[in-house]
Amino acid sequence: xxxxxxxxxxxxxxxxxxxxxxxxxxxxxxxxxxxxxxxxxxxxxxxxxxxxxxxxxxxxxxxxxxxxxxxxxxxxxxxxxxxxxxxxxxxxxxxxxxxxxxxxxxxxxxxxxxxxxxxxxxxxxxxxxxxxxxxxxxxxxxxxxxxxxxxxxxxxxxxx
Amino acid sequence: xxxxxxxxxxxxxxxxxxxxxxxxxxxxxxxxxxxxxxxxxxxxxxxxxxxxxxxxxxxxxxxxxxxxxxxxxxxxxxxxxxxxxxxxxxxxxxxxxxxxxxxxxxxxxxxxxxxxxxxxxxxxxxxxxxxxxxxxxxxxxxxxxxxxxxxxxxxxxxxxxxxxxxxxxxxxxxxxxxxxxxxxxxxxxxxxxxxxxxxxxxxxxx
Numbered sequence: 001x002x003x004x005x006x007x008x009x010x011x012x013x014x015x016x017x018x019x020x021x022x023x024x025x026x027x028x029x030x031x032x033x034x035x036x037x038x039x040x041x042x043x044x045x046x047x048x049x050x051x052x053x054x055x056x057x058x059x060x061x062x063x064x065x066x067x068x069x070x071x072x073x074x075x076x077x078x079x080x081x082x083x084x085x086x087x088x089x090x091x092x093x094x095x096x097x098x099x100x101x102x103x104x105x106x107x108x109x110x111x112x113x114x115x116x117x118x119x120x121x122x123x124x125x126x127x128x129x130x131x132x133x134x135x136x137x138x139x140x141x142x143x144x145x146x147x148x149x150x151x152x153x154x155x156x157x158x159x160x
Numbered sequence: 161x162x163x164x165x166x167x168x169x170x171x172x173x174x175x176x177x178x179x180x181x182x183x184x185x186x187x188x189x190x191x192x193x194x195x196x197x198x199x200x201x202x203x204x205x206x207x208x209x210x211x212x213x214x215x216x217x218x219x220x221x222x223x224x225x226x227x228x229x230x231x232x233x234x235x236x237x238x239x240x241x242x243x244x245x246x247x248x249x250x251x252x253x254x255x256x257x258x259x260x261x262x263x264x265x266x267x268x269x270x271x272x273x274x275x276x277x278x279x280x281x282x283x284x285x286x287x288x289x290x291x292x293x294x295x296x297x298x299x300x301x302x303x304x305x306x307x308x309x310x311x312x313x314x315x316x317x318x319x320x321x322x323x324x325x326x327x328x329x330x331x332x333x334x335x336x337x338x339x340x341x342x343x344x345x346x347x348x349x350x351x352x353x354x355x356x357x358x359x360x361x362x363x364x365x366x
Contacts, residue, residue, distance in 0.1 A: 009213055009319065025222035025312025028320055048320055081352035095317050096230045096305030102337065107320045136313020138223060138243050153309050
C-alpha cells in the first residue's frame with residue numbers, strides 16, 4: 001500500500017517512489033511539483049504568496065521565490081542533478097471576483113507568475129500546468145512515474 | 161494598550177467580539193427569517209481565533225465543499241468578511257427564493273449565484289450594521305463575490321490578502337435554529353490590526 005504524505009499550506013516535502021505527495025484544496029495558492037525522472041524522487045511545495053521581499057526569519061515555504069530554491073537544494077542533497085528536474089504546477093485560481101476590486105481577483109495570477117519566473121531563473125522546465133480559472137484543486141503527485149492527479153469539485157479528474 | 165496582533169486579544173476583547181457577533185447574528189437571523197419566511201432563532205455565537213489551517217479543519221476539513229460569500233470592508237476600517245454556509249442551506253434558500261427545485265450545488269445558474277450573493281449581502285450587512293452602530297465607525301461593504309468550492313480553497317483568499325496583518329482570523333460561529341432544522345453558519349471576520357484597534361476604541365475599550 002502506497003503511503004500518502006500530506007503537505008499543508010506554506011509547507012514542502014521531499015520523497016521517493018513509491019510514495020505519493022498530496023496537498024489539499026489549493027485555491028489561489030500554487031502547488032509546485034518537481035520531479036527527478038532518474039531517481040524517481042520528487043518534492044511538492046504549497047506556496048501562499050509570490051515574493052518574500054528579501055525578509056529574514058520567514059517561513060521559506062510560504063513564498064514562491066524562497067520555496068523553490070529550498071525544494072531544489074533539498075533534492076540535490078538527496079542526489080538529484082538539477083538538470084534532471086522538471087516541474088508541473090497547479091492552482092493559482094481566482095476564487096472570488098468582487099467588482100471594483102481587482103486585487104482579490106488577481107492574487108492567484110500573481111502567484112503563478114512568481115512561480116514561473118522563479119522556475120525560469122533556475123532553468124527548470126514546466127512540462128504541464130493546470131492553473132487559473134475559478135476553482136480549487138487537490139493534487140496527488142505520484143513519485144512512481146511523476147504523474148500529477150488534479151481533483152476539483154464537480155469536475156473530472158485531470159492527469160498532468 | 162493597543163493590540164499588535166490577534167494573539168494578544170484578552171478575554172475582554174473576546175467578550176466584546178462575542179457581543180458584536182451576538183447582535184450581528186440577531187440582525188442576521190431577523191433578515192434570514194424574513195427572507196425565507198420561517199422562524200429562525202439563534203444560539204449565542206462562539207468566537208474562536210484560529211490559524212487559517214485550523215479554520216478549514218473546523219469547517220469540515222479542507223476538501224469539504226461549502227458556499228463562500230466574500231465581501232471587502234472599507235471606510236474607517238480595512239478588512240474582509242466571509243460568510244460560509246453548507247450546501248443544504250444554500251439550496252433550500254435558493255429554492256425558496258426562486259421557486260426552483262435545484263437538487264445540487266454542482267451546476268448553479270447565474271441567477272442562482274446572484275441569489276446566493278444577495279443572501280450573503282444581507283447577512284454580511286446585518287453584521288456590519290451592528291458593528292458600525294456600536295462602534296460609531298463608518299463601515300462600507302463591497303458587493304460580495306460568491307463561489308461554491310472546497311473550503312480550503314476559499315479560505316486561501318483571506319489567507320493571502322490578510323497575510324500582512326496576521327495569519328489568524330476571527331471566527332464567529334452561529335447556529336441558526338428553525339423548527340425544521342438547525343443550520344450552522346459561520347462568519348469569518350478578518351480585520352486589519354489597525355481596524356481592530358479602531359473598533360475597540362470605538363466601543364470604549366482601551
